[in-house]
Each structure stands twice: as C-alpha cells, then as structure tokens.
Amino acid sequence: MTDLTPKQTKILSELENARKAVKTDDYSMSIGELINLYRDEEIKLDPAFQRLFRWEDHQKTKLIESILIGIPIPEIFVAQKSDGTWHVVDGVQRLSTIYQLVGVLENRDPLILTTCKYIPSLEQSSWKDLPVSTQREFKKSKIKINIILTENSDEAQYELFQRLNTGGTRLGDQEVRNCLILMVSPDFYEKLNSLKDYENFKDCLKLKDHKFEKEFHMELILRMYMGCQGVVDYRKYDPINSTLLSDFIDKETINLIKNADFDNFIKIFKRTFDKLKPALAKKILPEIQQRSRRIFGCF
Numbered sequence: 332m333t334d335l336t337p338k339q340t341k342i343l344s345e346l347e348n349a350r351k352a353v354k355t356d357d358y359s360m361s362i363g364e365l366i367n368l369y370r371d372e373e374i375k376l377d378p379a380f381q382r383l384f385r386w387e388d389h390q391k392t393k394l395i396e397s398i399l400i401g402i403p404i405p406e407i408f409v410a411q412k413s414d415g416t417w418h419v420v421d422g423v424q425r426l427s428t429i430y431q432l433v434g435v436l437e438n439r440d441p442l443i444l445t446t447c448k449y450i451p452s453l454e455q456s457s458w459k460d461l462p463v464s465t466q467r468e469f470k471k472s473k474i475k476i477n478i479i480l481t482e483n484s485d486e487a488q489y490e491l492f493q494r495l496n497t498g499g500t501r502l503g504d505q506e507v508r509n510c511l512i513l514m515v516s517p518d519f520y521e522k523l524n525s526l527k528d529y530e531n532f533k534d535c536l537k538l539k540d541h542k543f544e545k546e547f548h549m550e551l552i553l554r555m556y557m558g559c560q561g562v563v564d565y566r567k568y569d570p571i572n573s574t575l576l577s578d579f580i581d582k583e584t585i586n587l588i589k590n591a592d593f594d595n596f597i598k599i600f601k602r603t604f605d606k607l608k609p610a611l612a613k614k615i616l617p618e619i620q621q622r623s624r625r626i627f628g629c630f
Contacts (some may be wrong), residue, residue, distance in 0.1 A: 354480040357406070362398070362429055363470035369430055374409065374417045376427060391428040392445045392453070398429075398472050399465065400449055406475035410514070417478070418514065425474075433458050503545030504577045508553075512584065519588045522597065526552050531604040550580065552600070557583055559599055560591045 335343070368374040386394075397404060407422035419426060430436035432444075447453040458466070513520045526532065527549045536548060557580075587593075 355477055356480070357475060357477045359473040359475050361470060362472050362474065365426065365474065365476075366430065366433060366435060366470065368417070369426075370435060372416070374419065374426075376419055376423055376430075386424045386428060388443070388445045390424075391431070391442055392447060394425060394428050395432055395442075395444060396447045396450055396453065399453075399469060401472075404474060406477050408477045408479060410479045420479070420514075503547065504580075505546040505550040505553075508577075508581060508584065509546060509549065511581070512588070515585060516588050519593060522593055523549060523552060526597065526600055529601060529604065531608040532600070534608050535604055553580055553584060555600065556587060556591070556593070556596050559596055560587060 365374065369376075394404065404425060405422070407426060408420050409417035409422075410420050411417055427436055427439075428442065431439045431442040434441040441457050444453045444456050461469070509520065509524075512523065527546070532552075533548070536551075538547060542548070
C-alpha cells in the first residue's frame with residue numbers, strides 16, 4: 332500500500348470524523364404512504380417552511396403532470412427527530428403540491444391544475460375530477476426519501492439545511508435562517524417572529540416591500556439582539572464583510588439561542604422603540620442609498 336503523506340492522513344481523519352457526524356438512510360415510498368404519514372402527523376412541514384411554499388400554479392401543475400406520466404422527480408430529504416418524526420428539509424414544495432392536490436394540505440384550498448403540456452384535458456381539473464384509476468396510479472407512484480440522522484448537534488442540522496436548500500424559489504438569507512432557527516428552537520422562533528410586527532418598530536423602518544417579504548426586518552432584530560447581549564467575540568470575524576455577514580449571523584444566532592436571555596431582550600426592544608417612535612418626527616432607519624454610500628440605518 333502506498334505510504335500516505337501527512338496531509339493525506341489528515342484528510343482521511345477529517346473525512347472519517349465528518350462521516351460519523353451524519354448518517355443517512357434512503358428508500359422509496361409511495362405517495363399514498365407519504366399522504367398517510369402527513370395525516371398522522373409523522374411527517375412535518377413546519378409553519379416557517381410552509382410560508383416559503385411559493386410555487387405558482389403552473390409549477391405545481393408541471394410537477395403533478397410529471398408524476399402522472401411517470402417522470403422521476405428529485406428525492407426528498409427529511410431529518411429524523413428523536414421522537415421518530417420526519418421534518419422535511421428539502422422538498423417542501425414538492426410534497427406541499429402533492430398534499431394540496433389531494434386536499435390534505437393545511438390552510439390551503441385544493442389545487443386546481445392549469446395548462447398541461449402532455450395532458451391538456453387536465454386543465455381546470457381537481458383531484459376529484461381525475462378517474463379513480465388515475466388517482467390510484469398516482470398514489471402508487473414512488474418517491475425516494477433520504478433520511479438524515481445527524482449527531483445530536485444544532486450546528487449539524489443548521490449546516491445540513493443550508494446545504495440542502497437547493498430547490499424552488501430563491502430564498503433570502505433571513506428566510507433560510509428562519510427555517511434553521513425553527514429547527515433548532517421553535518420557542519425562540521415564535522418569540523422572534525412576534526417582534527417583527529411590533530407596531531412601533533415597523534413605524535421606525537423605511538424598507539421596500541420586497542425587503543419585508545424577504546424577512547429582512549427580522550435580520551435587523553437579530554443584529555440588535557447580538558449587540559445588546561455583549562457576548563459576541565467580533566475578533567473571530569475580523570474583518571466582517573458582506574460575504575461573511577450572513578455566516579456570522581447564522582453562527583452567532585445559534586450561540587445566542589443557547590446562552591442568551593431573549594425574554595429580557597424583548598423588554599429592551601419594546602422599551603427602545605416605544606421611546607424612539609414618539610421622540611422622532613421622521614423615520615429613523617433610512618433606506619440604504621448605494622450611490623451616496625449612506626450608512627444603512629442604525630443596525
């Protein structure tokens with residue numbers, strides 16, 4: 332056997348450790364089985380993930396038509412929790428479309444198909460309009476499920492979601508981060524989410540609609556949270572540039588979820604904006620002006 336160089340030995344050692352941190356299993360399941368798992372609440376489409384379900388009807392229709400004519404669709408990735416439930420980390424749009432078609436997706440009306448390339452008669456059809464034989468064939472169609480069993484580490488699940496967030500509409504940094512936060516601590520997510528609509532805070536912002544849609548105001552809250560806690564070692568990230576900023580917020584968010592007092596921050600946050608709003612006659616967080624190089628707000 333060829334002698335290994337010190338660098339090759341180190342690579343093999345790091346590779347072995349990395350593989351121990353993540354274990355996977357995979358097998359094919361029928362759509363009917365996946366529907367039953369969803370009904371039994373054994374497969375989860377978390378609320379934050381569902382809010383990212385943005386496919387247009389023509390995209391949903393294309394997926395359904397592909398399944399009906401036998402075109403394979405990409406595999407679904409799920410993270411298995413300690414209670415045995417599966418949380419979808421990649422494939423939310425695909426599963427949501429299937430569940431909406433058959434009428435089981437929560438808070439969604441059943442899907443009405445639009446124009447189809449290969450089966451034009453499907454246009455304006457719903458699940459109940461399909462022949463029973465077609466419904467049965469659809470439910471027997473197989474999808475590959477990749478099950479991720481990570482080490483008991485929030486960082487590992489955080490990293491996996493980022494790597495697997497590959498499909499559908501391009502998500503903003505904070506939208507992805509919201510899903511990651513939800514995976515790590517649903518309680519923290521709900522508290523953070525409650526602050527974004529605090530009236531006095533929103534009245535102090537001047538953001539365009541697409542910034543709100545991408546949840547940028549939630550990122551601003553996280554930035555304030557990090558500054559208030561005084562526990563972030565910024566030297567680790569020196570210098571922080573735009574490329575590293577998102578990674579910086581991700582890593583420090585995990586740390587703060589574990590170690591900081593968010594309930595106390597909520598009081599500070601509300602007290603701050605309760606004082607700022609009446610004290611200032613105009614909006615205090617001006618929209619960035621790239622050409623004039625104005626500093627973006629107070630965060």
